[in-house]
Amino acid sequence: MIPVAQALDHLFALVGPLACETVPLRRAHGRVLAETVLAQRTQPPFAASAMDGYAVKSAEVETDALFKVIGESAAGHGFAGTVGAGQAVRIFTGAPVPQGADFVVIQEDVTRRGDLITLNHGVGTAPNIRPAGTDFTAGTPMNAPRRLSAGDVALLAAMNIAQVPVARRPVVALISTGDELVMPGEVPGDDQIIVSNTFGLAALLEDLGAVPRILPIARDTPAALRQVLTLAAGADLIVTIGGASVGDHDLVADVAAEMGMRQSFYKVAMRPGKPLMAGMLAGVPMIGLPGNPVSAMVCGTVFLTPVIRAMQGLGEAPAPRRQMPLTAPLEANGPREHYMRAVADTQGVADAGRQDSSLLSVLATANALIVRPPDDPARDVGALVDVIDL
Numbered sequence: 001m002i003p004v005a006q007a008l009d010h011l012f013a014l015v016g017p018l019a020c021e022t023v024p025l026r027r028a029h030g031r032v033l034a035e036t037v038l039a040q041r042t043q044p045p046f047a048a049s050a051m052d053g054y055a056v057k058s059a060e061v062e063t064d065a066l067f068k069v070i071g072e073s074a075a076g077h078g079f080a081g082t083v084g085a086g087q088a089v090r091i092f093t094g095a096p097v098p099q100g101a102d103f104v105v106i107q108e109d110v111t112r113r114g115d116l117i118t119l120n121h122g123v124g125t126a127p128n129i130r131p132a133g134t135d136f137t138a139g140t141p142m143n144a145p146r147r148l149s150a151g152d153v154a155l156l157a158a159m160n161i162a163q164v165p166v167a168r169r170p171v172v173a174l175i176s177t178g179d180e181l182v183m184p185g186e187v188p189g190d191d192q193i194i195v196s197n198t199f200g201l202a203a204l205l206e207d208l209g210a211v212p213r214i215l216p217i218a219r220d221t222p223a224a225l226r227q228v229l230t231l232a233a234g235a236d237l238i239v240t241i242g243g244a245s246v247g248d249h250d251l252v253a254d255v256a257a258e259m260g261m262r263q264s265f266y267k268v269a270m271r272p273g274k275p276l277m278a279g280m281l282a283g284v285p286m287i288g289l290p291g292n293p294v295s296a297m298v299c300g301t302v303f304l305t306p307v308i309r310a311m312q313g314l315g316e317a318p319a320p321r322r323q324m325p326l327t328a329p330l331e332a333n334g335p336r337e338h339y340m341r342a343v344a345d346t347q348g349v350a351d352a353g354r355q356d357s358s359l360l361s362v363l364a365t366a367n368a369l370i371v372r373p374p375d376d377p378a379r380d381v382g383a384l385v386d387v388i389d390l
């Protein structure tokens, strides 16, 4: 058994960043920017009014000052002339500030009669003008790598970047193994259950920007497993689920070895997730997850998530942790690092109850994992513990 951190290092050694591809802006959300891009324009491209009002010369702004309105500047339709002494241009938010003007009096501070305006008492000192380039200038970078948020997409659009270089999505083959498994919607036999991990992991992978490929369930014979593993050709990562332990029907390690897998490790000092394995199979990185549903999902958070991030060029880092105070006491931990299903709130964090690694109903109530170091002593309310958000 190796420690979790060492297992993660082995996994990072198996994968590398995938190639870059270019996608239209509308497809860029959630993808990872693979190359730094530069703004194609300056925003705003001209000094723009921040308010609806009147553009005048700042030197002339004082209570009761009188101006003649000589034209209008609207967004998309600027005023071609120049504002002279005693003159004002009606202006709207986003419109170019005309030449000669350097101040916008908001319309609430003005009394208008026909073509004449007078300034009321209390016009502020803020010019209400956004200078050209206030937001960004041509050549301003958006640095890679970063996962593109909705806000990033808006910024890329404003920068006039219609084609975006992003990391290719990792294609992940998901293989569940076991004679007991049938697909959701099918009618299980008396000895059967519904496959769950595959769907949970597919959802997790999609959230991370990967493309899961759910392969047929591999039955518990070497031939069946070999056949399904062959179907995984072309994937960037193979993830098997179950069949990783020591039972007579746990075939993954043997079949993969027979097919030439170069094993990096087998068994990790963690709970749940002990029978995790990984290696390289015909040039494709392969991770064998334990079959217990919560074990598979916890390994998804602790291992798959950092690996998928690394494949998208986001660097090699474990799942982020933060410290929180306990709101319920914890018993002493055993010799394996324990990832306890837990509920975090504004007060702190408490374990979510039964920690058996088959209990998806408990996982569904959890929003965090408490990480206990090996042999951590009993902890009282208020003690600080490491937490991974789910």
Ligand SMILES: Nc1nc2c(c(=O)[nH]1)N[C@H]1C(S)=C(S)[C@@H](COP(=O)(O)OP(=O)(O)OC[C@H]3O[C@@H](n4cnc5c(N)ncnc54)[C@H](O)[C@@H]3O)O[C@H]1N2
Residues within 6 Å of the ligand: 176, 177, 178, 180, 181, 193, 194, 195, 196, 197, 198, 241, 242, 243, 244, 245, 246, 247, 250, 272, 273, 274, 275, 289, 290, 291, 292, 293, 295, 357
């Ligand atoms: N003698 C020992 N027995 C076990 C050990 C051990 O060290 N010695 N380790 C236990 C631990 S820890 C785990 S975790 C499990 C992992 O076993 P496998 O990876 O071989 O998984 P299976 O035996 O195939 O399945 C375990 C359990 O999970 C269910 N399962 C499997 N795949 C799915 C799926 N895709 N969707 C839903 N449920 C699934 C399966 O039906 C079993 O109930 O081994 C312990 N045993």
Ligand code: MOO
Residues within 6 Å of the ligand: 270, 271, 272, 273, 274, 275, 290, 292, 295, 357
């Ligand atoms: O350590 Mo196994 O991964 O629960 O239940």
